[in-house]
Amino acid sequence: MAWRPNKLNKLPLYKQIANYLESRIINGEFPPDSRLPSERELAHQLNVNRSTVNAAFEELRSTGLVKRIVGYGTVVNKKVWKNGHGRVPNWDQYVKEGFDQPNNPLNQQIYRYIGSDDRLINFAIGELSADLWPAKLIQSISDTLFKNDFLGYENVQGNLQLREAISDHLKPYRQIESTPSSILITSGAQQAIHLIIRGLLHPGDSVAIEDPSYAYSLPIFHSKGLNTHFIPVHKNGIDPEQIIAIHKKHRLKMLFLNPTYHNPTGVSLDIERRRKVMEICTNYGIAIVEDDPYCLLGYQQPPIPTLKSMDQEGLVLYVSSLSKIVASGLRIGWILGPQNVINRLTDVKQQMDFGPPNLPQWIAANLLRSEHFNEHIENLKIELKKKRDLTIESLQKELNDNIYFLIPKRGIHLWCKIQNEQIDEKVLFQQAVKNGMVFTLEIH
Numbered sequence: 001m002a003w004r005p006n007k008l009n010k011l012p013l014y015k016q017i018a019n020y021l022e023s024r025i026i027n028g029e030f031p032p033d034s035r036l037p038s039e040r041e042l043a044h045q046l047n048v049n050r051s052t053v054n055a056a057f058e059e060l061r062s063t064g065l066v067k068r069i070v071g072y073g074t075v076v077n078k079k080v081w082k083n084g085h086g087r088v089p090n091w092d093q094y095v096k097e098g099f100d101q102p103n104n105p106l107n108q109q110i111y112r113y114i115g116s117d118d119r120l121i122n123f124a125i126g127e128l129s130a131d132l133w134p135a136k137l138i139q140s141i142s143d144t145l146f147k148n149d150f151l152g153y154e155n156v157q158g159n160l161q162l163r164e165a166i167s168d169h170l171k172p173y174r175q176i177e178s179t180p181s182s183i184l185i186t187s188g189a190q191q192a193i194h195l196i197i198r199g200l201l202h203p204g205d206s207v208a209i210e211d212p213s214y215a216y217s218l219p220i221f222h223s224k225g226l227n228t229h230f231i232p233v234h235k236n237g238i239d240p241e242q243i244i245a246i247h248k249k250h251r252l253k254m255l256f257l258n259p260t261y262h263n264p265t266g267v268s269l270d271i272e273r274r275r276k277v278m279e280i281c282t283n284y285g286i287a288i289v290e291d292d293p294y295c296l297l298g299y300q301q302p303p304i305p306t307l308k309s310m311d312q313e314g315l316v317l318y319v320s321s322l323s324k325i326v327a328s329g330l331r332i333g334w335i336l337g338p339q340n341v342i343n344r345l346t347d348v349k350q351q352m353d354f355g356p357p358n359l360p361q362w363i364a365a366n367l368l369r370s371e372h373f374n375e376h377i378e379n380l381k382i383e384l385k386k387k388r389d390l391t392i393e394s395l396q397k398e399l400n401d402n403i404y405f406l407i408p409k410r411g412i413h414l415w416c417k418i419q420n421e422q423i424d425e426k427v428l429f430q431q432a433v434k435n436g437m438v439f440t441l442e443i444h
Contacts, residue, residue: 003381004046013048014055021060022301024234025076033077036066062097064089067423100223104391106441112437126263126412132383134326134367134376141366145359157346157353158185158334162365166334168369174295176318177308184342184349185356186333189293189321191215193256195335196317197291199222206250210238212442214263233262235406237269240276246260247284254287260304261294261411264440268410278310288316293324294411295375299385314338322364323376332356332364384412
């Protein structure tokens, strides 16, 4: 009796057909380079629609088992067989169909450049140059470790001494009240964003982010199937009224903001707009994720209140790290939020990596408690201002009226717009690399 798909089976018909054809190929009934029956012929034999057979062929093509030859038909792909017997996975297809979306090709290219042996001047990645790291301080702290410390699994939520040190740090430096139990240690701020999206949002949820935003965060939002809406950043930050407009149309679940010394524009959300953002999100029940790695880098300017310091309702999840003020390689970040949220995100993190590594946490805890930490921060602001002034002087000398930028009063970012329409930004990028410098382009 001829085989036919079972329409009462819960498995879709096209998958039943794909499995049937795969078994015949593996059994040698359709050897490498042999042609399968046509879609029309199979549809007639199996008493199904031609579209069902087409879907079955697509299933087999996605695994690399067969290939389509225009004008000839669908044939068994001999490239998936090893020595005529064992089948080799189609890794190209795996790569294309992975759950997480790849970074933009330009960002991939930038990372290849800065990861090479070429000594490029690096304006593309927001990290401190080596001369600004507190190397001697970290060395002195490292020399004291291992006397009574055990390199076993750490608390998944993070080392208690580090969480206590962060809690003690947040009050004088950022005017934020906290407790160690309300803090989760993460592998930098990037992992914190990952955890929040994975642990608190569902595919199809609407979120709003700034435009432009940190380029390496964008694939996270897209991979998780979120409806992402953009709010333009102006010289005083975003326009809070746009939050209302987006929410009424799309029902926002979360607002992701980098309101202080914004990456990449360098601007800060002014105090009146901060108050308005808090008021709007409180009225509409919109959660705020405040990404705040730069707030201590104020060039002697008065500190701007964080959104979290203004939060009386438990509205804000506060994300920060030591990457921009100490060293990116420590990979120490944190999330501060309501206890039930921290519990949930800790559980998600446990599934990912079983907790952060011990050594960086020990160093970070001692660093934050060091009597020399404030001295490092004050020196860092002075040196960053010098580097900003030198960069601006060079831009004005070399590009003059061809670009426009606002001089940042704080932080580490300088955002330029090309004024001369004859300048192709991509050609400029390639020429810069050839001359030993790499920078980041806005990605649309």
